[in-house]
Amino acid sequence: MPPRYEVIGIAGLPEVRPGDDVARLVVEAARAQATPLASGDLLVVGQKIVSKAEGRLLRLADVTPSPVAAAMAAGLGRDPRLVEVILRESRRVVRMDQGVLITETHHGWVCANAGVDQSNVDLDCVALLPEDPDRSARALRDDVRALAGADVAVIVADTFGRPWREGLTNVAIGLAGFAPIRSYLGERDPAGRPLQATILALADELAAAAEPVMGKLDRIPAAIIRGLTLPPGDEGSKPLLRDPARDLFR
Amino acid sequence: MPPRYEVIGIAGLPEVRPGDDVARLVVEAARAQATPLASGDLLVVGQKIVSKAEGRLLRLADVTPSPVAAAMAAGLGRDPRLVEVILRESRRVVRMDQGVLITETHHGWVCANAGVDQSNVDLDCVALLPEDPDRSARALRDDVRALAGADVAVIVADTFGRPWREGLTNVAIGLAGFAPIRSYLGERDPAGRPLQATILALADELAAAAEPVMGKLDRIPAAIIRGLTLPPGDEGSKPLLRDPARDLFR
Numbered sequence: 001m002p003p004r005y006e007v008i009g010i011a012g013l014p015e016v017r018p019g020d021d022v023a024r025l026v027v028e029a030a031r032a033q034a035t036p037l038a039s040g041d042l043l044v045v046g047q048k049i050v051s052k053a054e055g056r057l058l059r060l061a062d063v064t065p066s067p068v069a070a071a072m073a074a075g076l077g078r079d080p081r082l083v084e085v086i087l088r089e090s091r092r093v094v095r096m097d098q099g100v101l102i103t104e105t106h107h108g109w110v111c112a113n114a115g116v117d118q119s120n121v122d123l124d125c126v127a128l129l130p131e132d133p134d135r136s137a138r139a140l141r142d143d144v145r146a147l148a149g150a151d152v153a154v155i156v157a158d159t160f161g162r163p164w165r166e167g168l169t170n171v172a173i174g175l176a177g178f179a180p181i182r183s184y185l186g187e188r189d190p191a192g193r194p195l196q197a198t199i200l201a202l203a204d205e206l207a208a209a210a211e212p213v214m215g216k217l218d219r220i221p222a223a224i225i226r227g228l229t230l231p232p233g234d235e236g237s238k239p240l241l242r243d244p245a246r247d248l249f250r
Numbered sequence: 251m252p253p254r255y256e257v258i259g260i261a262g263l264p265e266v267r268p269g270d271d272v273a274r275l276v277v278e279a280a281r282a283q284a285t286p287l288a289s290g291d292l293l294v295v296g297q298k299i300v301s302k303a304e305g306r307l308l309r310l311a312d313v314t315p316s317p318v319a320a321a322m323a324a325g326l327g328r329d330p331r332l333v334e335v336i337l338r339e340s341r342r343v344v345r346m347d348q349g350v351l352i353t354e355t356h357h358g359w360v361c362a363n364a365g366v367d368q369s370n371v372d373l374d375c376v377a378l379l380p381e382d383p384d385r386s387a388r389a390l391r392d393d394v395r396a397l398a399g400a401d402v403a404v405i406v407a408d409t410f411g412r413p414w415r416e417g418l419t420n421v422a423i424g425l426a427g428f429a430p431i432r433s434y435l436g437e438r439d440p441a442g443r444p445l446q447a448t449i450l451a452l453a454d455e456l457a458a459a460a461e462p463v464m465g466k467l468d469r470i471p472a473a474i475i476r477g478l479t480l481p482p483g484d485e486g487s488k489p490l491l492r493d494p495a496r497d498l499f500r
């Protein structure tokens with residue numbers, strides 16, 4: 001039997017509001033479309049509905065930009081209140097040019113605008129990344145087990161750009177129930193030579209696999225990945241953060 | 251019906267040698283495991299077997315390093331013959347530090363070692379990337395149609411590292427039969443605001459989706475992605491190359 005797995009979008013969720021129970025909404029939507037969550041599934045949830053449920057929303061009208069944010073915004077041609085929010089969500093500016101602001105978030109992720117996003121939220125509002133996406137993933141995992149009796153792994157995913165290549169890809173910013181890295185260290189090829197390219201970012205590959213069935217308009221904000229055996233682990237997403245000392249592009 | 255698709259590894263290929271017909275090997279292996287290729291499938295093929303079939307192999311014993319390659323190799327602690335091969339395959343060195351050599355290949359891809367790899371080839375040999383992976387993908391597509399009557403899209407994939415995040419992910423370095431970018435430009439969210447994050451690197455996400463069923467030891471060097479409707483296009487992989495003028499990490 002060849003290895004195979006399936007990717008199934010979860011449609012039919014209502015608009016998510018602060019305080020909503022995302023696990024319940026996902027469990028019910030999956031049931032309603034006759035693909036109930038089952039033990040062994042990997043549940044990929046878009047960051048946006050997690051952020052909304054956790055109340056990680058800000059009104060730009062309530063934000064007063066600092067002088068630094070105002071000066072940066074002028075250089076970038078961006079809204080100074082938005083730049084203020086991005087800086088608050090960041091520990092470091094990585095690049096700032098051509099209207100683009102790439103920062104390192106307090107979690108350690110490097111991405112445009114610290115993941116702050118204006119799409120699919122009320123006008124004049126912005127959505128921030130979850131405060132602790134690993135904690136969000138663990139809570140979803142626990143809640144799905146309690147609600148549906150299913151032992152699932154969870155990825156909280158967002159679409160990030162990357163240098164050199166056009167287009168965004170979905171990546172894991174939080175996870176629970178498996179190890180995000182698959183390592184072939186110590187294994188050898190048929191010629192007996194140690195394998196190169198031995199550390200695979202499995203969680204990012206699976207977040208990417210979920211994106212083609214997920215909708216940019218929030219109508220399909222989650223997906224089931226079914227049929228894979230995932231490596232065990234309980235370190236959350238941390239193993240995906242490259243050690244700064246080994247990063248040539250800081 | 252929720253959107254869904256399946257990823258199926260293709261196992262049982264023999265060791266690929268220069269001159270082998272990869273399309274025939276893949277078609278026969280897919281048939282033998284009772285998952286024959288069908289019209290509408292996306293076939294993802296690992297770069298290594300394509301390179302081997304195309305004879306893109308070099309014996310390091312036949313390589314004479316230039317003085318530049320020898321000096322760089324000394325600084326990196328690498329084999330000067332290997333560095334010579336990497337430089338020949340590159341148009342530009344992007345970073346060189348900590349034993350790592352990141353270059354831009356003649357195709358325009360930025361990756362470690364210009365994609366030159368010593369795993370899964372004979373001892374003292376290295377495998378180069380295909381000379382024109384889009385041409386390789388087109389040939390595979392044409393040959394599969396001729397052999398199996400199936401109209402498939404094709405990705406030639408390799409595992410590349412990336413800044414900031416640990417681990418490699420599978421990406422598309424050549425493709426045929428679809429457009430690698432899915433664009434939501436011009437679409438609006440429920441609040442009427444233009445969508446952010448509107449350009450998705452679909453081909454890279456699907457290359458990534460194939461990796462978890464593909465084997466690092468070359469025993470499962472290809473996969474079928476079945477059930478997705480891909481955007482039409484005939485530009486090959488070129489839309490995935492970021493315009494250097496818009497790249498902040500050159």
